[in-house]
Amino acid sequence: MRRKMIGLTLLLLVGYVLAGLVMEMPPVGSPDAPAYTRTIPRYLSRSVEDTGAMNIVASIILDYRAYDTLGEATVLFTAALAILAVTGGDEE
Amino acid sequence: MIHEALSQYNYIVSSTLFLIGLYTMITRRNLLKKIIGLNIMDTSVFLFFISMGSVEGGRAPIVIPGAEDVVYVNPLPQALILTAIVVAVSVTAFALALTIRLYEDYGTLDADRIRELRERGT
Amino acid sequence: MTEDIIVKTSARLMTPFIQMFGLYVIFHGHLTPGGGFQGGAIIGASMILLAVVYGLEEGEKRLGHDASTVLESSTLFYALIGLIGIAAGYSFLANRVAGIPVGTPGALFSGGAIFAINIVVGLKVASTGKTLFYALSREERP
CATH class of the missing domain: 1.20.5 (Single alpha-helices involved in coiled-coils or other helix-helix interfaces)
Incomplete structure (x- = not known):
């Protein structure tokens, strides 16, 4: 029982943090996400030339x-x- | 609000999976169930990263020779997750090996019971 | 182990094709989806299938312990491929800049170090999968 209480408390805590973070993320599939616009264009355009x-x-x-x-x-x-x-x- | 939540569908599902795995790891006393919880958490992280790399209308990151204006999905999360999967497999295998040893020595998979037996010094 | 003739026969017939597919995934790792890790996992799974159907001793005959120990050390070969880059005066694991021939993009023999490392990693993952299965599935231990 005590274990379940600890589990639920932690669940609520972590769930709250995760929900807050997820709402701040850029939408799924957005081409303007920072993860897609900084280093990736170089990989996409140069990798064949660089590595074959x-x-x-x-x-x-x-x-x-x-x-x-x-x-x-x-x-x-x-x-x-x-x-x-x-x-x-x-x-x- | 609803629209915003729908656009984050993958992230919400992976967060839920993460919480399920966490809850399993904390509340179950059976060591094998704890390992299953760990694997659910691993999978949620993989899903999270791969959805982060997706681009609308994107193709798999295999270069098509001579094609212009092709949108590829983000290859970096896929490369990182390839590493993470191998590490997850290693961790799971090691956890299973430790569980086998514990079962041989104590005859039970119950984490509380194993602690009890250890304190009694048998 | 099991005496089921259907399981035994289909496992025996399937295994060469599974291993061939694994080799295909490894060797085309730089051209198609896949690579050393994925192909190695397929080959390891084929060896686990043999061990499950025919028993651990019979599976051991196909890939002996000594052979898998050698394959297990292929991390070393990986590092040796990396040293080519240093020998040529560039960084560790340098590929094209270190003068390794890259070939025509799209040909089977292209990619320079990528091609070699894929094979090394594939062998390593296959033998590791087999080793882990054998280590975890010993039936009677003292």
Whole structure:
């Protein structure tokens, strides 16, 4: 019961903050959103010339932000390592 | 007010999913249900980002050679979410591994019961 | 594990096509939607399907533990591809500016480092998916 009360209180609190934030966002699909007008035009117009890849998402994750993806591959590796350590790996 | 809320439909749905996941994580005592709540929260964040990148009448961000005046959707949130999905999978797998170990040691998935057993030192 | 002949036969027939599709998604990652992560997940799923239908030991025969350990280390190859950029005098993971041939946009062999990294990441994700499944699904542990 106490847990439910804590849950509901937190729910109302977080829900209030989220509702306030969502109403401030630019409408879904608006081409004038700041997220679409600042850096994206450069990616859209230059990526084929810069990387030779037709898939803009591929050119972002593997060229412009390849360092990020290296970290991501490391996360996968570390997760596999940690899980093998926790579950006892292959010994037996 | 209603019109404004309708234009934010995707954001409202993803906020609701986030709250559902949060509530599940707080109120459920079963560790597996907590992990399911975590996954619902993950999914709500993915939905939020992908809707943020959508543009009306936009195409998938694959360049069409020689085409002029094509509107592409925002590729950056998609790239970021690709990373986030992989991290979410890793976190879920690790949480499941820890849950398996806890179940082996204590014979229960109930978080409160596990804490009780730990304090008793068995 | 299961003795159902329908499940076994359809899994055996489907697996090559699933893996071929996964390879297609990986190799065309710079031309079509998809890439290393998605294609790797498809190939990993095909290996999990084999392990579910034929049992863990039988699945282990298809991709042994040693092979998946090697594939698991392909993060290293990723970093080595990144070092080409430094060797050419540019930043880590530099692609076209470091002199890696980019090719004609739209051809299969284009994109320079993107093509190589997609393959490396695809192998890595496939082997990680298989490793995670095996680590979590051991039946009897002491």
